[in-house]
Amino acid sequence: MDIELSEDMKIMLDTIKRFVQRELEPISRQVEEEDKIPEEIVQKMRELGLFGLAIPQEYGGLGLSLFEECLIYEELSKTNACFRARIATNNGIGSQGIIIDGTEEQRRKYLPKLASGEWTACFALTEPEAGSDAANIKTRAELQGDHWVLNGKKHFITNGDIADMATVFAVTDPQKRARGGITAFIVEKNFPGYRVGTIEKKMGHRGSHTAELIFDNCIVPKENVIGGIRMVGQGFKTAMKVLDRGRIAIGASAVGAAQKLLELSVDYAKQRVQFGRPIANFQAIQFMLADMATQIYAARQILYHAARLRDKMGTSVTKEASMVKLFCTEMVSRVADMALQIHGGMGYMKDYPIERFYRDVRLMRIYEGTSEIQRLVIARELLKD
Ligand SMILES: Cc1cc2nc3c(=O)[nH]c(=O)nc-3n(C[C@H](O)[C@H](O)[C@H](O)COP(=O)(O)OP(=O)(O)OC[C@H]3O[C@@H](n4cnc5c(N)ncnc54)[C@H](O)[C@@H]3O)c2cc1C
Structure with missing residues (x-):
């Protein structure tokens, strides 16, 4: 396949290759044993722009195409998987809902923080009774005045323990469910009623944590429906x-x-x-x-x-x-x-x-x-x- 890369992209790929060989691979074993990525390495990942690969430039990211992002992931996946997992939710499942369907206001408010790596995002769809059958989620959101109230539990959420914000999917119309009854919300960790539950012990991916998120009468402002009022019910x-x-x-x-x-x-x-x-x-x-x-x-x-x-x-x-x-x-x-x-x-x-x-x-x-x-x-x- 004919691959033409920009000069910037060639330099970026080269930088990532060296970063993997010189900085990540030597500590891979340590990360595995301690189940934790050292903060100074996370900081270097921020400086390299790794948290904003897929976030458009106007919101502080590198604005790479998916193809270019894939080339970076290929390199980054030649070492311990936790390093990619650390940045993947900011570039992918944690931010893309806002990029694809969010309002301009939401993009301006959240994407720069995710692109810089100042904040970590996560994606909370899966529940104990709804894995493959994601449309069967039970987490409920009810509108009360000028805010939504969320109740329910998500599990197996990558970076859930360290996330500053989560894209959370909840049922807003039990009759319609996936066909107009599930809504996507941006929930910040400081919203009342939001808490991190169990952190799972896993077979692999040590250094990357998978956590339970609990919503107990969690208060979410109306403006935090991804895409705004027109998108209520369109979250699936x-x-x-x-x-x-x-x-x-x-x-x-x-x-x-x-x-x-x-x-x-x-x-x-x-x-x-x-x-x-x-x-x-x-x-x-x-x-x-x-x-x-x-x-x-x-x-x-x-x-x-x-x-x-x-x-x-x-x-x-x-x-x-x-x-x-x-x-x-x-x-x-x-x-x-x-x-x-x-x-x-x-x-x-x-x-x-x-x-x-x-x-x-x-x-x-x-x-x-x-x-x-x-x-x-x-x-x-x-x-x-
Ligand atoms: C480490 C880790 C990180 C994760 N991170 C996230 C995250 O960040 N956010 C998030 O929302 N979720 C996350 N998940 C959840 C993940 O997406 C689910 O585990 C996955 O979708 C499968 O759901 P389940 O585990 O409930 O398995 P189940 O749905 O119970 O499936 C069990 C088995 O039945 C099979 N099966 C189910 N239905 C059918 C069918 N109709 N036909 C044929 N076979 C079927 C499945 O393929 C599987 O083999 C994570 C999971 C793990 C393990």
């Missing part, structure tokens, strides 16, 4: 538009992680000697490397194609976004498995990053819509009139 559509975009971005992380796993595997296969020769000499190992490279190549092509299509066409790339999420995330799981096999017992040990990648990439097939849900979306698009 906003959520779906945000997720379409996010699914392509996750594809980029899958491709970046897979590329790193391939590079680690090639290096290891060349230096690990068994039966008197490097294991790279064995055809069984070569075939795994060849399969990994081929699958990454295919995944990267659909990723770039869909990202550019979204840049050109706007929000109507639902089928392609789901295809990218499905294909790239299933691909990286297979690649991680082969990488671990090539590394043998060493791949299973914490001394090598393979086992961490193996655990971290597993999440990609679950969040922002499981593989099964992506297949349902693709099939629905194929079968509709």
